[in-house]
Amino acid sequence: MTANETTLKNLLSDLPASTAKEWVEVLASSPHVRIERIVSTGQSSPDEFWYDQDEHEWVAVLSGEARLSFEDDPEPLMLKAGDHLLIPAHRKHRVDWTSDSEPTVWLAVFYRADD
Numbered sequence: 001m002t003a004n005e006t007t008l009k010n011l012l013s014d015l016p017a018s019t020a021k022e023w024v025e026v027l028a029s030s031p032h033v034r035i036e037r038i039v040s041t042g043q044s045s046p047d048e049f050w051y052d053q054d055e056h057e058w059v060a061v062l063s064g065e066a067r068l069s070f071e072d073d074p075e076p077l078m079l080k081a082g083d084h085l086l087i088p089a090h091r092k093h094r095v096d097w098t099s100d101s102e103p104t105v106w107l108a109v110f111y112r113a114d115d
Contacts, residue, residue: 013061015039015103034110040066042100050092053112060084064104067096096115 016023018041028035034055045051048070061079069076071092077085087093089112100102 003019011037011107012105015105016041018042032111036106036108036110038106038108040064040095040098040104040106042098043095045094050094052092053110054086054089054092055112056089056104057087058084058109058111059087060107062105062107064099064102066098066104066106069094069096 016039022041022043023039025037025039026034027037037104061081061083063081065081066079067076068079076096079085
């Protein structure tokens with residue numbers, strides 16, 4: 001795509017069928033930010049696994065449902081379409097559950113803290 005090209009796409013179109021692993025598509029990136037569309041079809045984090053990322057992650061659920069847990073909070077969060085949150089860098093978290101009756105479509109924006 002050139003600087004003068006614009007291509008219209010839909011975040012809820014062309015979803016993959018049920019897959020063994022989450023499907024991740026990088027929509028845009030630069031040295032400072034990465035935007036991903038993630039499609040889950042019943043996946044969850046492995047037992048005893050915690051994400052511990054160097055980047056902040058702002059995440060929104062566009063469709064479907066999911067449950068997230070944080071190592072420092074005993075109460076998991078249920079997310080449904082329209083819910084979003086910011087996960088600070090190094091806040092350990094995991095995906096406990098995603099809907100297997102419909103795709104869970106996430107929009108995730110990853111960025112580093114200012115040094």
